[in-house]
Amino acid sequence: MKTxxxxxxxxxxxxxxxxxxxxxxxxxxxxxxxxxxxxxxNLSNISRQISVVTILAFGQxxxxxxxxxxxxxxxxxxxxxxxxxxxxxKTESIVIALMVAILVSVACNIINGLMITKFKAPPFxxxxxxxxxxxxxxxxxxxxxxxxQIGDYIKLGxxxxxxxxxxxxxxxxxLFTIWYILKHxxxxxxVYAIGGNEEAANASGINVDxxxxxxxxxxxxxxxIAGAIFMSRVNGGMPNGAVGxxxxxxxxAVIGGTxxxxxxxxxxxxxxxxxxxxxxxxxxVLTRVNSYLQxxxxxAIIALAVIYDIWAKSRRTKxxxxxxxxxxx
Amino acid sequence: MNEGIKxxxxxxxxxxxxxxxxxxxxxxxxxxxxxxxxxENGAGKSTLMKIxxxxxxxxxxxxxxxxxxxKIQNPIQARSLGISMIFQELNYIPEMTVEESLxxxxxxxxxxxxxxxxxxxxxxxxxxxxxxxNYFPETKLKDLTVSDIQMLEILKAIxxxxxxxxxxxxxxxxxxxxxxxxxxxxxxxxxxxxxxxYISHKMDEIFRIADEITVFRDGCVVDSRVKxxxxxxxxxxxxxxxxxxxxxxxxxxxxxxxxxEVKELTNHGVFQDVNFFVREGEIVGFAGLMxxxxxxxxxxxxxxxEYQSGEIFIKGKQTKIKSAKDSIQKKMVMLSExxxxxxxxxxxxxxxxxxxxNLKKFIYKGMLHSKEETxxxxxxxxxxxxxxxxxxxxxxxxxxxxxxxxxxxxWMLTDPDILIVDEPTRGIDVGAKYEIYKLISELAKQxxxxxMVSSELPELIGMCxxxxxxxxxxxxxxxxxKEFSQENIMRYATQVIS
Numbered sequence: 001m002k003t004x005x006x007x008x009x010x011x012x013x014x015x016x017x018x019x020x021x022x023x024x025x026x027x028x029x030x031x032x033x034x035x036x037x038x039x040x041x042n043l044s045n046i047s048r049q050i051s052v053v054t055i056l057a058f059g060q061x062x063x064x065x066x067x068x069x070x071x072x073x074x075x076x077x078x079x080x081x082x083x084x085x086x087x088x089x090k091t092e093s094i095v096i097a098l099m100v101a102i103l104v105s106v107a108c109n110i111i112n113g114l115m116i117t118k119f120k121a122p123p124f125x126x127x128x129x130x131x132x133x134x135x136x137x138x139x140x141x142x143x144x145x146x147x148x149q150i151g152d153y154i155k156l157g158x159x160x161x162x163x164x165x166x167x168x169x170x171x172x173x174x175l176f177t178i179w180y181i182l183k184h185x186x187x188x189x190x191v192y193a194i195g196g197n198e199e200a201a202n203a204s205g206i207n208v209d210x211x212x213x214x215x216x217x218x219x220x221x222x223x224x225i226a227g228a229i230f231m232s233r234v235n236g237g238m239p240n241g242a243v244g245x246x247x248x249x250x251x252x253a254v255i256g257g258t259x260x261x262x263x264x265x266x267x268x269x270x271x272x273x274x275x276x277x278x279x280x281x282x283x284x285v286l287t288r289v290n291s292y293l294q295x296x297x298x299x300a301i302i303a304l305a306v307i308y309d310i311w312a313k314s315r316r317t318k319x320x321x322x323x324x325x326x327x328x329x
Numbered sequence: 330m331n332e333g334i335k336x337x338x339x340x341x342x343x344x345x346x347x348x349x350x351x352x353x354x355x356x357x358x359x360x361x362x363x364x365x366x367x368x369e370n371g372a373g374k375s376t377l378m379k380i381x382x383x384x385x386x387x388x389x390x391x392x393x394x395x396x397x398x399x400k401i402q403n404p405i406q407a408r409s410l411g412i413s414m415i416f417q418e419l420n421y422i423p424e425m426t427v428e429e430s431l432x433x434x435x436x437x438x439x440x441x442x443x444x445x446x447x448x449x450x451x452x453x454x455x456x457x458x459x460x461x462x463n464y465f466p467e468t469k470l471k472d473l474t475v476s477d478i479q480m481l482e483i484l485k486a487i488x489x490x491x492x493x494x495x496x497x498x499x500x501x502x503x504x505x506x507x508x509x510x511x512x513x514x515x516x517x518x519x520x521x522x523x524x525x526x527y528i529s530h531k532m533d534e535i536f537r538i539a540d541e542i543t544v545f546r547d548g549c550v551v552d553s554r555v556k557x558x559x560x561x562x563x564x565x566x567x568x569x570x571x572x573x574x575x576x577x578x579x580x581x582x583x584x585x586x587x588x589x590e591v592k593e594l595t596n597h598g599v600f601q602d603v604n605f606f607v608r609e610g611e612i613v614g615f616a617g618l619m620x621x622x623x624x625x626x627x628x629x630x631x632x633x634x635e636y637q638s639g640e641i642f643i644k645g646k647q648t649k650i651k652s653a654k655d656s657i658q659k660k661m662v663m664l665s666e667x668x669x670x671x672x673x674x675x676x677x678x679x680x681x682x683x684x685x686x687n688l689k690k691f692i693y694k695g696m697l698h699s700k701e702e703t704x705x706x707x708x709x710x711x712x713x714x715x716x717x718x719x720x721x722x723x724x725x726x727x728x729x730x731x732x733x734x735x736x737x738x739x740w741m742l743t744d745p746d747i748l749i750v751d752e753p754t755r756g757i758d759v760g761a762k763y764e765i766y767k768l769i770s771e772l773a774k775q776x777x778x779x780x781m782v783s784s785e786l787p788e789l790i791g792m793c794x795x796x797x798x799x800x801x802x803x804x805x806x807x808x809x810x811k812e813f814s815q816e817n818i819m820r821y822a823t824q825v826i827s
Contacts, residue, residue: 184696186688193685196674203633203671204685204739205657263676 018312019257023272026279034286042282044165050278051167052077052233052242054271055226056249057256058178059219061270064253065182066215067195067262068123072112072130073223074245078238079138080105080227085237086141088153097153102224108134109220110213117209131246138239147237157232167229174222179267187214196263251298252277255305276301334396335360335524336381336412336493341390343376349548350376354390356543356553358493363515363525365535368545368568369786369819374528375417377545378495381526382414383407394493413486417497417528419478423471427464428453431485456488476507483514494518495526500534501620512538530568530618532561532823544568562816565823569786569815577791578767580774584794585609587645588778589661589747591630594639599625600802603639607747607778612769614793615782616818622802623782624666627749631663632656633671644746657686662740666752666782668729672736675725679717680706682724682735687742709738714764730761737768748772749780754788766792786815798822 031038056073063070084101088094108130115126161169182188190211193201202208231237256273258265280301284294336358343351351373358364366374379385381392383401391398394410401407404414421430428449437452439445453466462480470478479499486494496515500508515525515538529535535542536556543553544567551567590606600622607613615623629636632650641648643659650656656663665671674682683706684691691702706720715734717727724732733753740748750769754762769792773779783789789796790813798806798821806821 184698186692186697189681189685189688189697192677192681193674196676197670200671200674201685203631203653203663203665205652205654206685207652207654259676261676263674 019255019269019272019276023276023279026276030279030283033283036286037283044168046275046278046282047168047171048165048233049281050252050274051171052226052230053245053248053252053277054171054274055174055222055229056245057252057270057274058174058267059222060246060249060253061256061258061265061267062178062182062191062215063123063219064250064258064260065195065263065265066191066212067198068116068212068215069127069250069260070109070112070216070219070223071124071127071246072108072134073219073226073249074242074247075131075134075138076105076108076220076223077227077230077242077245078240079108079134079141080224081231081241082138082142082147082237082239084224084228085147085150085153085231088150089147092151094153094156098156098225098228101228102221105224105227106217106220109216109223113213113216116216117212135239135243142237142239144239146239148235150231150236154232154235157229157234167233170225170229174225175267175271178218178222181218182267187211191215192263194262248277251302254302254309257305257309259309260306273305333360334358335394336526337393337396338377338381339391339393341377341380341387341392343380343385343387351380351387352548354548354550356550358524358526359541360492360524361519361522362540363519363527363538365539365542366526366528366545367530367535367542367564368551369530369784372545372568373548374545375497376548378414378497378526378528381407381495382412408489408491411490411492412495413482413489413491413493414495415479415482415486415497415499417499417501419475419482421470421478423469425470426466427468427470427473427481428466430470430481431456431488435489452488456484460484460487474503474507476503476511479503479511480514483518487518491523493524493526495528497528498530498620499527500529500531508534530823532564535564536561546570565816565819569819577788578763578770579792580770582610582773584611585776588643589780590642590645592640592642594626594629594636594641596625596629596634596636598802600629600799603804605797605804605807607780609776609778610773611794612773612779612781612792614789614796615780615799616784616786616789616796617799617822619784621799621822623799624751625802626799627663627751627780627782630656631661631749633663657743657745660744660746661749662686662743662745662747663749664733664736664740664751664753666755668732668736668756673724673732676723678721679710679715679724679727679735680720683709683720683738683742686739690742705742709742710735713738713741713768728761730757730765733757733761733765734768737765741772745777747778747780749782751782752784753781754783754785786818789818790815800824 036042056077059073060070080101083104084097087100088097091097112127112130115121116123155166157167159166182191190201190206193204193206194208194211198208230242234241252274253265253270254260254273255276256269256271258270284297334357338354338356341351341354354377368374376385380387381401383403383406386402392401393399399410401410425433431453432449436444437448450466457464462484464477483494499511503511512534515527519525527538539556541553541555542559542564544551544564546568551570585608587606587608592604594603595601603626605613617623625634628634630641630650632652632655641650643661648659650659674685680703684702688697691697691699693699693701703720710717710720713734715738716731724735727735753765753769757765769779769781781789781793794810796808796813796818797804798818800822805824808817
């Protein structure tokens with residue numbers, strides 16, 4: 001009985017923490033392969049580079065756990081970003097600019113949520129529609145032109161807070177927020193339940209539509225912040241920016257162990273997934289891997305992550321079932 | 330050797346893991362006759378038919394057609410031997426047209442190897458004409474009713490030139506008028522020399538259509554006679570004639586005030602004018618055949634489905650239930666018959682499954698996943714004897730009985746006044762069944778009103794204080810404990826209300 005329990009605990013640990021093991025191994029290998037990798041400067045650069053996608057990935061994480069996803073986050077980021085930039089130019093207030101970014105993005109995500117809950121549109125299609133609309137709106141608003149001369153707005157993405165690069169501070173605050181929501185709130189528990197079995201969640205007294213709306217609103221807040229940071233990092237309001245970022249964010253979440261069948265995933269896993277992609281990209285650049293080859297490798301890693309997820313899942317159920325049956329005999 | 334026997338089943342045996350589904354089954358179907366198989370849910374009729382149709386393989390015994398042994402490995406082989414089956418649950422592709430559905434998998438081809446559509450059209454029209462049916466070849470199946478599709482299935486069987494047509498409870502989903510049409514068609518087919526095997530437990534129908542009747546019980550043939558030698562009472566007695574297991578943990582409990590009263594609850598086409606009540610400490614059973622509407626009534630009550638009219642009173646106060654959440658807040662909870670679909674969140678832990686309906690209760694210092702939550706859940710698992718390695722184990726790795734206890738624990742935590750349990754012991758081993766009965770008794774002792782829907786009559790008779798019988802969406806009878814008997818219940822359940 002006791003050894004059984006320890007075995008079980010070990011299996012739990014292995015499946016829960018294997019992603020961090022991968023991250024550590026990658027970190028060690030990278031440090032050995034290239035001496036520049038381990039420099040504080042390089043590591044800080046990586047963190048800054050991945051911050052925008054990681055923030056998007058946190059939003060994707062809560063949506064994927066809930067059985068949904070957001071294909072529109074890259075476009076909504078651009079739309080929120082250009083509005084934010086022009087708000088800053090008019091008011092010269094970072095706070096107002098940030099609020100505008102969040103408001104625009106939340107509005108788009110409320111529309112996403114309504115399409116999915118009220119009109120029962122599949123999340124894939126609903127957010128695909130929003131992806132196209134938001135990009136169009138960003139281009140329409142700026143007339144297709146980049147907005148330059150954004151003054152102190154660049155501090156948001158290029159400055160420091162408490163001696164730490166500001167984007168990283170944002171990333172950590174959002175990490176804490178999403179961790180707290182998923183782990184310690186009724187909303188988080190409901191998100192897991194809906195993703196795990198929507199009908200059973202409903203029959204257990206969870207208001208499925210409300211929870212889905214809330215998940216989209218949270219995603220909206222994150223995407224808005226990411227929008228402001230992105231524009232600040234690229235020195236201007238770019239309506240054509242961040243194309244395909246939603247897929248990078250999905251990649252980070254999936255590599256981090258978020259399951260597309262719903263009900264499984266953690267914030268720290270997504271952070272690890274994001275860093276794995278970041279480290280890998282960095283080391284491939286440092287060691288001058290052919291850039292086309294880089295793409296192939298990146299894709300292969302997504303495939304591996306998904307195959308591992310499915311394999312681990314089948315083992316998890318089979319393994320423990322076997323044990324329970326053996327015990328009852 | 331017997332002249333005129335078309336299909337013979339000889340000493341068929343079949344086991345599934347843990348159960349003997351069929352034990353030495355023998356019976357014979359004559360040419361040009363309707364042979365009715367009847368028996369309770371789970372008596373083995375459908376399993377036998379699936380063996381004849383090649384979906385399952387028998388462990389022992391033979392199937393003979395025209396008194397020659399045949400081996401049937403799959404439905405295609407069955408079809409080539411002249412056997413067609415019309416299933417209880419019709420599986421069809423809604424987007425298909427009438428003519429496509431008639432020839433699916435059996436397309437006539439032209440000389441270039443392409444599907445010969447003009448030929449299909451020609452054959453469809455001549456078939457429809459011959460059988461006197463008014464369908465358009467191009468109508469999509471989604472625009473037809475269940476009985477239309479059934480008719481098409483029969484048509485398909487005719488087009489394959491099947492001599493043996495098996496129908497598994499064909500009238501369970503169609504209206505009385507459509508039943509008439511179906512029975513007429515069946516008689517017509519019989520007169521043309523086809524052999525019909527007709528599975529049903531509706532007495533009225535059975536006696537109108539049968540030439541011969543075979544009664545199944547617990548995987549055995551009880552008796553097989555020509556209709557003239559049978560009467561309704563005998564058939565019912567043979568269907569249920571098993572001894573009652575006496576070890577139910579039923580306790581004498583002081584019955585109190587009404588906690589739930591339902592008046593004239595109606596969802597057109599599903600159930601009509603349902604009236605019943607439940608009192609404190611009382612276990613009220615709902616008996617009926619599969620598809621009678623018991624589950625649907627409970628689902629509407631619990632807010633999972635809508636209902637059109639009717640009144641619900643909880644503790645004397647009239648109320649409307651809009652959703653499951655609403656119902657739970659009003660202290661009425663339901664253990665669903667479909668545990669995988671409406672009960673468990675498979676990938677999540679035992680702990681999360683138990684606290685799901687009570688999350689607010691477990692927030693300490695603004696946080697879930699606290700020590701208090703863990704302690705309470707461990708406490709409940711002990712009390713309900715849930716066997717799990719840890720409470721962090723995912724619920725899908727537990728056995729059915731333990732999953733059921735976890736769901737019960739979830740509902741106990743909401744401290745309900747009314748507990749509806751729908752097939753609480755389905756798919757659960759004997760030991761766990763007894764524990765679930767004990768928990769239900771325990772809850773009744775705590776003055777809760779309990780509604781117990783079950784297809785297992787001994788379970789209802791052993792546990793309940795009163796039993797309502799549901800037939801075709803209506804309450805057809807109410808029995809007090811002293812009137813309980815399987816025969817009484819079956820008599821109500823098998824009568825036809827028009």
